[in-house]
Amino acid sequence: MALLEIRDLHAKVGEREILKGIDLTVAAGEVHAIMGPNGSGKSTLAQVLSGRELYQVTGGQVTYDGKDLLALPPEDRAREGVFLAFQYPVEIPGVSNMYFLKAALNTIRKHRNLPELDAMDFLGLIRQRMTAMNMDETLLNRPVNAGFSGGEKKRNEIFQMAVLEPRLAILDETDSGLDIDALKLVAAGVNAMRSAERAMIVVTHYQRLLSEIVPDYVHVLADGRIVKSGGKELALELEEGGYAVLGIQEEAEAVGQR
Amino acid sequence: MTAAAEQIGNWLELFTGHAARHEGAEPWLEKLRENAFARFAEQGFPTTRDEEWRFTNVAPIARTGFRHWHADRLIVTPFAVEELSEEECERHLGRYAAIEQNAFAALNAAFLCTTTAIKVPRGVFTEPIEITYEAGADVTGDPNETAPVAMHPRTLIVVAPGAQCTIVETYKGAGKYFANAVTEIVAGDGAVIDHYKVQLESREAFHVATMQVAVGRSASFTTHNFSLGGALVRNDIGVTLAEGSDATVNGLYLVNGTEHVDNHTVIDHAKPHGTSHELYKGILDGHSIAVFNGRILVRKDAQKTDSKQTNKNLVLSDDAVIDTKPELQIFADDVRCTHGATIGQLDAESLFYMQSRGIGKAQARSLLTQAFAQDIVDRIKVPELRVRLEEVLSERLHEHANY
Ligand SMILES: Nc1ncnc2c1ncn2[C@@H]1O[C@H](COP(=O)(O)OP(=O)(O)OP(=O)(O)O)[C@@H](O)[C@H]1O
Numbered sequence: 001m002a003l004l005e006i007r008d009l010h011a012k013v014g015e016r017e018i019l020k021g022i023d024l025t026v027a028a029g030e031v032h033a034i035m036g037p038n039g040s041g042k043s044t045l046a047q048v049l050s051g052r053e054l055y056q057v058t059g060g061q062v063t064y065d066g067k068d069l070l071a072l073p074p075e076d077r078a079r080e081g082v083f084l085a086f087q088y089p090v091e092i093p094g095v096s097n098m099y100f101l102k103a104a105l106n107t108i109r110k111h112r113n114l115p116e117l118d119a120m121d122f123l124g125l126i127r128q129r130m131t132a133m134n135m136d137e138t139l140l141n142r143p144v145n146a147g148f149s150g151g152e153k154k155r156n157e158i159f160q161m162a163v164l165e166p167r168l169a170i171l172d173e174t175d176s177g178l179d180i181d182a183l184k185l186v187a188a189g190v191n192a193m194r195s196a197e198r199a200m201i202v203v204t205h206y207q208r209l210l211s212e213i214v215p216d217y218v219h220v221l222a223d224g225r226i227v228k229s230g231g232k233e234l235a236l237e238l239e240e241g242g243y244a245v246l247g248i249q250e251e252a253e254a255v256g257q258r
Numbered sequence: 259m260t261a262a263a264e265q266i267g268n269w270l271e272l273f274t275g276h277a278a279r280h281e282g283a284e285p286w287l288e289k290l291r292e293n294a295f296a297r298f299a300e301q302g303f304p305t306t307r308d309e310e311w312r313f314t315n316v317a318p319i320a321r322t323g324f325r326h327w328h329a330d331r332l333i334v335t336p337f338a339v340e341e342l343s344e345e346e347c348e349r350h351l352g353r354y355a356a357i358e359q360n361a362f363a364a365l366n367a368a369f370l371c372t373t374t375a376i377k378v379p380r381g382v383f384t385e386p387i388e389i390t391y392e393a394g395a396d397v398t399g400d401p402n403e404t405a406p407v408a409m410h411p412r413t414l415i416v417v418a419p420g421a422q423c424t425i426v427e428t429y430k431g432a433g434k435y436f437a438n439a440v441t442e443i444v445a446g447d448g449a450v451i452d453h454y455k456v457q458l459e460s461r462e463a464f465h466v467a468t469m470q471v472a473v474g475r476s477a478s479f480t481t482h483n484f485s486l487g488g489a490l491v492r493n494d495i496g497v498t499l500a501e502g503s504d505a506t507v508n509g510l511y512l513v514n515g516t517e518h519v520d521n522h523t524v525i526d527h528a529k530p531h532g533t534s535h536e537l538y539k540g541i542l543d544g545h546s547i548a549v550f551n552g553r554i555l556v557r558k559d560a561q562k563t564d565s566k567q568t569n570k571n572l573v574l575s576d577d578a579v580i581d582t583k584p585e586l587q588i589f590a591d592d593v594r595c596t597h598g599a600t601i602g603q604l605d606a607e608s609l610f611y612m613q614s615r616g617i618g619k620a621q622a623r624s625l626l627t628q629a630f631a632q633d634i635v636d637r638i639k640v641p642e643l644r645v646r647l648e649e650v651l652s653e654r655l656h657e658h659a660n661y
């Protein structure tokens with residue numbers, strides 16, 4: 001059975017429908033890339049899967065590991081192994097990164113019937129993960145994401161993923177804002193976590209990430225629907241011809257951004 | 259003393275008993291008490307018709323028939339700190355906290371008994387002067403006495419020119435009682451004072467406190483006021499600045515249930531080149547009410563004044579009410595004064611971010627709330643006090659989260 005099954009998912013914010021019937025099946029061990037023009041609903045899909053209340057699900061089902069995912073509050077989804085690396089990580093002044101991560105890890109471990117880590121073991125674990133992500137240790141004592149550079153925020157997301165060891169990781173444009181070296185580092189971090197038990201959904205605009213993290217499937221999301229799915233070569237086609245090859249009008253802002 | 263007689267309840271009776279017990283005291287002290295009681299009787303307790311008390315109704319205090327009692331006092335001071343002499347007491351006591359417009363300060367002076375009157379000599383004292391006033395639930399030991407007690411702790415601290423010291427005042431207790439405190443602090447020229455008031459009264463207590471500080475030339479006075487308990491709490495803080503002196507007036511209040519806390523501050527820039535910074539933060543939950551009124555007075559002489567005031571409130575429930583009002587009264591023309599107030603809720607995005615990492619909603623709320631308060635707590639320079647307050651806060655905020 002697939003780890004994640006999305007069936008005809010509809011969601012709106014306010015009166016505006018953003019997801020207009022998404023179907024997607026992701027099995028453990030697979031990496032799926034989601035591409036698509038700006039404003040097509042990629043982040044909305046990611047946030048709906050993580051349980052952001054701002055988005056109202058108006059139809060469809062999501063089954064995760066045999067459970068009705070949409071019935072769970074966000075914290076329970078995380079405890080069950082869903083992880084979202086945010087496109088825009090949130091700054092939380094006054095809460096230290098270290099404290100935050102320890103609280104997160106220990107609630108998740110408790111949920112998995114693992115003993116809580118004591119301060120020493122915790123520090124050992126995060127040091128090791130930080131080194132892998134080439135992150136400055138002083139970031140640990142700073143408030144969560146506060147004053148981090150764009151690239152530091154993105155690395156912090158992947159670092160958190162490496163510590164929390166999710167079963168379904170959703171990476172929303174983790175490559176944006178990273179310099180070339182950081183991109184390689186992050187990709188290596190992600191690749192190191194690929195395993196037969198773990199699935200990943202990688203949202204990106206660029207082939208250059210997908211040549212590092214090679215996906216099993218590529219999907220194109222446009223106007224709230226998946227309009228095309230294929231193998232990794234689909235991303236290459238898009239890189240060359242743009243979304244126009246699929247007959248999709250890109251929004252003006254998308255063109256402006258390139 | 260008739261005008262407001264109906265508003266003073268059984269206080270005349272209490273005062274007569276009190277005066278009788280203290281017969282034979284120094285004449286100046288007796289005169290001070292008599293005069294203070296007369297001022298109190300003239301004014302009576304304030305009502306919400308008084309502009310200064312518009313949002314705080316003290317009827318629950320006025321209506322209660324109290325017994326008079328003294329607070330249990332614990333004082334720990336560095337070795338060199340001494341008691342003020344009789345003569346010095348006479349010179350300073352009641353000179354700063356005016357009683358003409360403040361019925362509570364008048365009442366405190368009328369019932370003077372638990373008095374801390376000390377002087378800090380020139381020198382640098384890193385060990386804090388710690389003064390704790392505690393109300394016991396059963397102070398008389400008489401089981402037939404069920405009326406709640408009223409006590410009037412009084413603190414007078416005269417700091418020598420150039421001296422540096424830290425003062426921590428703590429108020430606490432159990433059950434229902436009324437603590438009516440007055441603190442007067444005199445900072446000599448060039449003195450540096452770091453003052454904290456930690457108000458940990460019981461949830462049923464009434465706490466009214468007046469603090470008046472006279473800051474000398476080029477002296478620096480910092481105070482942090484923590485209001486963490488009490489059914490009805492009112493703080494009146496007044497700081498008068500001399501030439502080139504500096505005041506930092508910060509505070510944190512935490513209210514829940516039906517608690518009510520009112521902070522009134524007046525920073526009086528009387529002379530040129532003074533600076534003042536004020537930051538008050540409040541966390542409101544349940545059906546609580548908080549009032550913040552910060553007046554900055556810049557007198558005609560006080561050119562080159564630099565003053566900044568901020569009040570930030572975090573409102574955790576739909577039923578809590580905050581009234582915040584800055585009052586700038588500026589009579590000099592070459593000054594820089596800014597003020598701002600905010601009222602907000604917990605940030606939904608931050609909450610979601612934490613939940614998306616597995617942190618439960620209640621814990622996420624309490625972490626974010628604590629983060630809001632942390633900013634003030636981090637400014638505490640006495641490490642033991644900082645730790646103690648962090649503990650109390652995390653306890654209280656946990657109660658909030660589970661409210
Ligand atoms: N909170 C919101 N309020 C109003 N509109 C919203 C909100 N969130 C998303 N939208 C709208 O929904 C649409 C989809 O947004 P979404 O962020 O999912 O796009 P995206 O595919 O991730 O785009 P990008 O590639 O730019 O990140 C956009 O038009 C956006 O403006």
Ligand SMILES: [Mg+2]
Pocket residue numbers: 042043044087172173
């Ligand atoms: Mg997006």
